[in-house]
Amino acid sequence: MLLEVRGITKKFGGLTAVSKVSFGVEAGEIVGIFGPNGSGKTTLLNLIMGMAEPTGGDILWKGVSIVGHRPFEIAQHGIAKTFQNPQLFPELSVLDHMKIATHLRLKRKLGAKRILTLSGMRDVVGEFLAAIADVLRLCRLDQYTDRPVSSLSYGAEKMVGVAMALTCDPELLLLDEPTSGLSQEETVNLEDVLRGLGTHGVTMCVIDHRVRFLSRLAPKAIALHHGSLIASGETGAVLRDEGVRSAYLGIHHA
Amino acid sequence: MKTAIFAVALAAAAPAVTHSDSILTICIYAFLMGALAVSFNFIFGLTGQLSLFHAAAFGLSAYVSVLLVTRLHWGFWISLILAVLAAVIVAAAVATLCFRFKLREFYFAIVTMALSEILRLWIQNWYELTNGTLGISFVQKPEIWTPYGYITVSSSTSWYFVSLTILVAVSALCWRLQQSWVGRAFSAIRLNEQLAETMGIDVFAYKFLNFVLGSALAGLVGVFYAFYTGFVEPDYLSVTQSLDIVAMVLLGGVNSVAGPILGAFILTALPHVIDMGAEVRVILYGVVLIVVILALPKGLRSLVGRERHAT
Numbered sequence: 001m002l003l004e005v006r007g008i009t010k011k012f013g014g015l016t017a018v019s020k021v022s023f024g025v026e027a028g029e030i031v032g033i034f035g036p037n038g039s040g041k042t043t044l045l046n047l048i049m050g051m052a053e054p055t056g057g058d059i060l061w062k063g064v065s066i067v068g069h070r071p072f073e074i075a076q077h078g079i080a081k082t083f084q085n086p087q088l089f090p091e092l093s094v095l096d097h098m099k100i101a102t103h104l105r106l107k108r109k110l111g112a113k114r115i116l117t118l119s120g121m122r123d124v125v126g127e128f129l130a131a132i133a134d135v136l137r138l139c140r141l142d143q144y145t146d147r148p149v150s151s152l153s154y155g156a157e158k159m160v161g162v163a164m165a166l167t168c169d170p171e172l173l174l175l176d177e178p179t180s181g182l183s184q185e186e187t188v189n190l191e192d193v194l195r196g197l198g199t200h201g202v203t204m205c206v207i208d209h210r211v212r213f214l215s216r217l218a219p220k221a222i223a224l225h226h227g228s229l230i231a232s233g234e235t236g237a238v239l240r241d242e243g244v245r246s247a248y249l250g251i252h253h254a
Numbered sequence: 255m256k257t258a259i260f261a262v263a264l265a266a267a268a269p270a271v272t273h274s275d276s277i278l279t280i281c282i283y284a285f286l287m288g289a290l291a292v293s294f295n296f297i298f299g300l301t302g303q304l305s306l307f308h309a310a311a312f313g314l315s316a317y318v319s320v321l322l323v324t325r326l327h328w329g330f331w332i333s334l335i336l337a338v339l340a341a342v343i344v345a346a347a348v349a350t351l352c353f354r355f356k357l358r359e360f361y362f363a364i365v366t367m368a369l370s371e372i373l374r375l376w377i378q379n380w381y382e383l384t385n386g387t388l389g390i391s392f393v394q395k396p397e398i399w400t401p402y403g404y405i406t407v408s409s410s411t412s413w414y415f416v417s418l419t420i421l422v423a424v425s426a427l428c429w430r431l432q433q434s435w436v437g438r439a440f441s442a443i444r445l446n447e448q449l450a451e452t453m454g455i456d457v458f459a460y461k462f463l464n465f466v467l468g469s470a471l472a473g474l475v476g477v478f479y480a481f482y483t484g485f486v487e488p489d490y491l492s493v494t495q496s497l498d499i500v501a502m503v504l505l506g507g508v509n510s511v512a513g514p515i516l517g518a519f520i521l522t523a524l525p526h527v528i529d530m531g532a533e534v535r536v537i538l539y540g541v542v543l544i545v546v547i548l549a550l551p552k553g554l555r556s557l558v559g560r561e562r563h564a565t
Contacts, residue, residue, distance in 0.1 A: 049452060075454035089445035100442045104454035106435055118434050125435060168454060 507553025
């Protein structure tokens with residue numbers, strides 16, 4: 001098991017945002033996370049990424065607990081996350097973003113020896129330009145390479161987030177509502193990109209409110225309601241689950 | 255790069271053209287203040303930390319080196335190394351305190367200001383060792399090796415070249431780091447700390463490294479400044495001194511290497527060039543600063559083209 005979440009709980013004062021949630025992700029799987037607003041989906045991803053400290057439970061990465069690890073350490077383990085609202089570096093161009101995202105690649109490649117590269121005048125990131133170009137092409141951002149991110153559309157900004165996460169060369173990609181605010185065309189584009197990643201064996205956990213998008217993309221799913229896991233398994237079965245339909249789709253059965 | 259090499263060559267040739275002691279003196283102060291402003295901008299411009307500890311690092315190293323040379327009669331160079339080491343140790347303690355508690359912006363500025371005041375008052379009140387507010391006057395000067403043998407740096411011309419070398423060395427180091435993957439990590443932290451951390455950047459470690467290195471460079475400049483003037487006093491560590499450095503950087507332009515040097519030159523030379531009463535000078539100084547900040551938020555540097563950044 002690549003990622004194993006065991007009875008994870010997060011309380012904010014008197015509010016329980018995530019309550020004893022357990023699930024696992026195998027390498028190469030794409031797992032959809034369903035749930036209405038406020039069901040704890042984003043908090044769950046934040047807990048995995050180390051951006052929030054769990055109140056209880058454990059998170060295992062390749063069998064080793066990563067609870068208490070800071071986000072940069074989790075990123076170094078091989079987990080990358082995108083944000084619901086695009087998180088970018090204002091002022092900088094798309095290429096600048098990609099160069100910053102090569103930080104981990106450089107560390108993995110040279111380790112402490114990367115200090116030695118400072119003695120020369122050469123920018124060591126030059127070695128990663130081909131990989132950056134590949135990611136930008138895959139994310140259909142290649143025509144924006146030198147554009148400042150502030151001049152991009154909302155959809156392109158979200159795609160820069162995905163491209164940065166991919167540049168980190170992650171084993172697990174956590175996507176927090178990647179289609180929110182995107183046009184239909186941008187959503188189709190994103191789906192193509194993510195499907196492409198899936199065929200390359202990239203493992204993903206994807207939160208999204210577009211049920212069709214997510215059910216096409218993720219063969220496996222979990223559903224949350226009021227912070228608790230209410231269903232898990234094959235995506236079609238999860239969506240047919242009475243509890244999920246009641247909580248998420250607002251369909252009530254007598 | 256070519257402009258920088260041309261400027262250095264021009265500066266190196268200047269003493270051959272002018273023998274005016276007052277011009278050389280203004281240049282020496284401007285070079286040393288320029289190096290100090292560049293080292294401050296290394297912290298403020300790159301990671302966005304408004305350190306008001308900078309003058310404290312500058313003054314602490316100045317005191318340590320002067321005390322070692324005058325009281326213990328140690329050599330200049332070993333005193334220089336130990337003085338910079340003292341700045342590194344104290345800056346490391348300040349950085350650990352501030353960054354462990356995740357202090358940012360206003361809170362970081364206030365805490366670094368408070369710590370620098372504690373240090374200044376401690377030095378000022380340790381009268382037996384530091385001579386209190388009277389400061390320490392001394393005559394020792396550093397000796398440096400040249401192809402013509404060892405010379406004592408005492409003439410204005412020799413100080414001119416020493417201070418120019420310090421400015422070039424500090425600027426080159428800061429520029430090189432700014433252009434590298436380290437500078438890129440610093441910029442990422444300044445622009446979006448949360449995103450930087452999820453990209454695998456250890457925010458604490460990089461902020462720590464940035465603050466300690468910038469403070470160490472301030473310490474280095476402080477030692478040479480003290481040995482040039484032959485005097486050290488608690489005001490070296492004052493918040494006013496830190497704010498003067500901030501003014502130089504804001505005037506010249508943040509986030510470039512040339513900007514702070516430009517600002518340091520203008521604010522160092524201005525009082526000498528404009529021959530007015532002290533009160534008028536201070537008012538003019540303030541007005542120039544306000545006008546520039548309002549009209550050119552990116553400083554005077556923005557008037558003369560854009561500097562290439564690593565990121």
